[in-house]
Amino acid sequence: MTEIAKKPIKITETILRDAHQSLIATRMTTEQMLPIVEKLDQVGYHSLECWGGATFDASLRFLKEDPWDRLRKIRDKAKNTKLQMLFRGQNILGYRPYGDDVVEYFVQKSIANGIDIIRIFDCLNDLRNLETAVKAANKEKGHAQVALSYTLGDAYTLEYWTNIAKEIENMGADSICIKDMAGLLLPYTATELVTALKETVKIPIQLHTHYTSGVGSMTYLKAVEAGVDVIDCAMSPFALGTSQPATEVMVETFKGTPYDTGYDTKLLEEIADYFRPIRDEALESGLLDPKNMGVNIKTLIYQVPGGMLSNLTSQLKDLHAEDKYYEVLEEVPRVRQDFGECPLVTPSSQIVGSQAVMNVVGGERYKMVTKESKDLLSGHYGKTVKPFNEEVQKKCIGDAEVITCRPADLVPNELETLEAEMAQYKEQDEDVLSYALFPQVAVDFFKYREAQKTKMDATVADTKNGAYPV
Numbered sequence: 001m002t003e004i005a006k007k008p009i010k011i012t013e014t015i016l017r018d019a020h021q022s023l024i025a026t027r028m029t030t031e032q033m034l035p036i037v038e039k040l041d042q043v044g045y046h047s048l049e050c051w052g053g054a055t056f057d058a059s060l061r062f063l064k065e066d067p068w069d070r071l072r073k074i075r076d077k078a079k080n081t082k083l084q085m086l087f088r089g090q091n092i093l094g095y096r097p098y099g100d101d102v103v104e105y106f107v108q109k110s111i112a113n114g115i116d117i118i119r120i121f122d123c124l125n126d127l128r129n130l131e132t133a134v135k136a137a138n139k140e141k142g143h144a145q146v147a148l149s150y151t152l153g154d155a156y157t158l159e160y161w162t163n164i165a166k167e168i169e170n171m172g173a174d175s176i177c178i179k180d181m182a183g184l185l186l187p188y189t190a191t192e193l194v195t196a197l198k199e200t201v202k203i204p205i206q207l208h209t210h211y212t213s214g215v216g217s218m219t220y221l222k223a224v225e226a227g228v229d230v231i232d233c234a235m236s237p238f239a240l241g242t243s244q245p246a247t248e249v250m251v252e253t254f255k256g257t258p259y260d261t262g263y264d265t266k267l268l269e270e271i272a273d274y275f276r277p278i279r280d281e282a283l284e285s286g287l288l289d290p291k292n293m294g295v296n297i298k299t300l301i302y303q304v305p306g307g308m309l310s311n312l313t314s315q316l317k318d319l320h321a322e323d324k325y326y327e328v329l330e331e332v333p334r335v336r337q338d339f340g341e342c343p344l345v346t347p348s349s350q351i352v353g354s355q356a357v358m359n360v361v362g363g364e365r366y367k368m369v370t371k372e373s374k375d376l377l378s379g380h381y382g383k384t385v386k387p388f389n390e391e392v393q394k395k396c397i398g399d400a401e402v403i404t405c406r407p408a409d410l411v412p413n414e415l416e417t418l419e420a421e422m423a424q425y426k427e428q429d430e431d432v433l434s435y436a437l438f439p440q441v442a443v444d445f446f447k448y449r450e451a452q453k454t455k456m457d458a459t460v461a462d463t464k465n466g467a468y469p470v
Ligand code: CO
Pocket: 018, 181, 208, 209, 210
């Protein structure tokens, strides 16, 4: 066993991405972020996570902001700190596998606009779905971090994780992240997992968890002692609950030890002071639901991410079947087993969750089957760790063809077609990528942007004509 070097722990700050995604439905605006970015930049963080699928989608859809513009503005103010994003493998930030040319172009443009570190994950841990993005990040001289979608189950032994870590290192990743989206990683298991990974690979190991189940800070402590290199934390006003453990708490915990971050406590206090009124406002408006702030022990018992629990609740409500909640919760692990014991993270969490609802509400298992379930069972999302339940597969897809190749091999290059479809709206190269990911939402945004400009031009003309009162 190798001796673990004790060294200062590094922190990725998630307040500009995961923290507000987890607690306030990704509604923090660029305007709210910008005044504090320079201070965040002074802390000395390993990186600032600021971009991902939900931030991109919510910017366009709800905030009527250009996500590319947000990225450039943050980059402009964060001169010293690496900027980080989350990337869904071949699905980029969307929900379907894209042609390789779109994946490559997205990586290229993300880096050109200011991203340094791209955290790439796949909901089935099928590394073939990550290859194109990793290669593209290597080519653009970005940092390619591959995330293991962490989950529990018979198939997920230490050997499974170390084998996959070795493969990730060999495919050219610069670091590995243990992505524990549900807060399932317990402190002593973290010791075992981090120790095993550190003994297997040379590249740095980062740990990402959520506080949902209440063990997050303890898990970080044990992981740091076991030699993990970086932990993901959120400034206290948007920490805990379904978000990350608090930055200030972890900084204080390691003070005076070999793991001391050396961050300036006073500076952190000023940053927290800035975000606190934003939190208060969100509480008052109902955007921040106190339900998301406590410990949800059901995530440990049923092993499902917090976000999935709230999705199930709203699906059942729509079907007037709220009384079936616990039946559905018990059905989730059974569906997951039928579906090859996949991790539960976007989009597999939605696929398994919706199917579990149908199995219970429909009165017969797999009588009603979603399109996504059929796609998963015919290999269109990739390879699962265990084989599918053959009986279930037969019932759901009949004699339809099952593919075993890399799903994106069946998706032709599509950038040119996409360019042609949206040419009339194009104001910058990046627009085609926004359109590729969220076609309808992007077009609505482009129209809004156009209308705003016309309105502004009119104002300028009015002012020139002296129409404004002096
Ligand atoms: Co997360």
